[in-house]
Amino acid sequence: MAEVAYVNASRVFPGSPPVRAVDQLELNVADGEFLVLVGPSGSGKSTALRMLAGLEDVDEGAIEIGGKDVTNVPPKGRDIAMVFQSYALYPHMTVAENMGFALKLRGVPKQQIKDKVAEAAKMLDLTKYLDRKPKALSGGQRQRVAMGRAIVREPSVFLMDEPLSNLDAKLRVETRANIAALQKRLDTTTIYVTHDQVEAMTMGHRVAVLKDGLLQQCDTPRELYERPANAFVAGFMGSPAMNLKTVPLTAEGAQLDGLVVPLPRTVLDSVAAEGLTEVTFGVRPEALHLAGADEDGMELTVELVEELGADAYVYGSVRIGDASERFIVRVDSRTPPAFGQKVKVAVRDNSEIHLFHPESGKRLSA
């Protein structure tokens, strides 16, 4: 059990110019917390995790585990366990040997290793497979062995580097829930890296969004979804992605085709003070709806309808100014519009819109 802290930690890969893979990361993780690091590829999330593991140097700043500075401590001395994307199981060892290897190296008595391995195997439903080699296991079973290897050590921090990305979709959803439940039960601080925002939203107590080595926002999934700090977070979290368009401003609000979305006075004032004539306007597909004939709305030409059973997503284009912009709207799947049809779309609730600075991408609305 331990809290984890990145104190202005950077990893700079040499080159010209040098690549700041992780740039001045400042992040505190509480004891027992499940923190998800999420971002697109190349965002530095895996590097940040490997810095915590001690597999990657920390070029600037420090890393603390349990209040102790471990910046220059080798992985061995950090009391951590890691689950790799490839699982990294030792191919010549049986499941039981894989799980007990760390304890064996530590010189734990054989009987004690056996008991701990048996206990973890029971927890993960691996008892039947203890004598098998990894190559005789399915992908899901291997994943559980990798988890088991981490659990047996009883470390103060679990590190997981995209542990589900080699599983098929159904198993991934199942294992996702199992890992979250296991973490709750063990109450061990966990840092989990993924590129999948659904995993991030469903598993993390808090989610840290990274881009180009920079921390964009770290907050609870709900806060990230409802109040993204910038346009990148807004576009990255949520599926399908938020509609983000640059739109002109009028005295009343944001001007979309045939629809003026009124904006709060405070926002309009602050925008006017900066002398902006445009803003980045964001609205999630689920915050849009098909408008009735007597309502105001923007005219959308339907280009594609994705039916998912419960919902349907309508992809279509709207003319804003001279350009044609693509919007996604979530609609009831029982009455989807047809391809080529022109429909009227309106914002369901004006409090569900997000405004960002057109250049910096920073959140504008209160």
Place this chain on the structure above:
Amino acid sequence: MRRFLDRYWYAYAMVLPVVVVTAVLVLIPLVQGIYFTFTDINEANIANPLLDRVAGYVSVGFRNYANVLSGDSSYGSFWATLLRTVIWTFCCVFLHVTIGLGLALLLNRPMRARALYRVLLILPWAVPAFISSFAWKYMFNSQFGIINQTLRALGLPEPVWLGQSNLALVAVIIVNVWVGVPFNMIALLGGLQSIPGDLYEAAEIDGATPWQRFRHVTLPGLRSVTSTVVLLGVIWTFNMFAVIYLVTGMNPYTRTLITYAFERFFAGASRDYAVASTYGALILSVLLVFALFYRGVLRRQGETL
């Protein structure tokens, strides 16, 4: 059966040339050689069309085997020679694999001019064995060789390397190690590169020291390569003729089963084809027994070859 042929005739047509070549070059000589071991064939009684002489050799049953296996010195002191062959093979293969592994480990780490080192280290293998052997023979020369010149300059004793002593065996082992290390190095380097890097990282996080990582990740990861390299090395070294013959000639202190078979076949008062063939058959059986035993050991360790 008919449908089977209709369907797969082209596969058989494709392998036919190889089957024919193997039969002509391997199987027929093998069968003939084994047949000779039961006769008293030599230069005096073999069929010779030039002298208009018909074959005069007769069957002698197992007499050749009895003579050879008696260990009699007039039949090449079989058991002593076998022991020397085993020592020679063990020393060579052991040094091949350990030195090859050491160099492969050095080459597997990132460093400058790695490609250059790799080429330089493969070079001894690219040089034909007979050139290496002659080069070494000159270097071992007791008066003019560079080795003894160096020893002389250092004020150390200058042994007669290639004389009638066990030092000659040491010398041929050195030459054969020189010739054989590059192959082992390359094979083991390939093996090292196929070990995934995250296994080392996982072991590091599990708390393994560098030696424990070598012991528990590198060595097991190389097992399929080492088992192949050792089997090939044993067979090649056991049958290595060129290096021994070219460096020391027919020296009784470097006599192995294969060089004695050659000696018996081509040299001596009467070219004794029967005894030479008997040695050939015995070499084959020793290697067959070894290969079967080796496979058994590997299978027990859960590997296949």
